[in-house]
Amino acid sequence: MELHLHSHRWEARLPDWAAATVAGFGAGGILMLLEIVWAASTGRDPWLTSHMIAAMVLGWNALQTSGYSLGIVVWALVIHYVLGMAFGVMLAAIVAPFHLDSSAGMALLAGAVFGLLLYLLDFYGMSGAFTWVRELRGWPTAIGHVVFGMSAAIIYLKLEQPEQPR
Incomplete structure (x- = not known):
């Protein structure tokens, strides 16, 4: 009997794209609920985040109303939701070839790190193009993105249908 330990080295293994898309969509919904609850609990306008997100396409006019x-x-x-699905696909493209879906703990860790990196990219890297998102920087938003990554990872783990060897 041979003992096989899960190796986290890269292997040419495609993710389950459908599961990744659904995972990103679901995790996006979870993040949206967290944002609404946070806004409501702090007395902030619950529609402010919607205006900021819409402004990415609509421009400054979306920020002029409340x-x-x-x-x-x-x-x-x-x-x-389009961004959530895209980020879910990106996460799966990292998780699958490195076998980070070998256990729930490993998937959650990978998702948490992905979410934190996503937060840094969104609120520090992209804030040059979308300056208005700078006011959302902080622990609540960072934690929300970590929860997004963990949610996407665990949903993907539960839904994926790994490619069968031929």
Whole structure:
């Protein structure tokens, strides 16, 4: 009997793209709920984040209004979920070839690190192009992104159908 330990070295292994997309969509929903709860618990305008996200496509005009606007919310949802799905696919493209889906703990750790790196990219790297997101920097947003990464990783782990060797 031979003992096989999970190796986390790179191997040419494709992720399950459908599972990755669904994982990103689901994790995006979890992050959105966290953002709404955080805004409501701190007395901040719960629609502010929607205006900031929509402004990525609509420009500064989306930031000139406040409160609920159906158009703003629709654009924010589209952008939020498309980015969530794209980031879910990126995470799976890292997890699968390195076998970071070998256990729930490893997947959660990989997702947490991915979420933290995503936070740094979004709120420090991309803030040059979207200056208005700088005001969202902080622990609540960082924790939300870590939860996003962990959620995407665990959802992916539960849904993936690994490629069968031929």
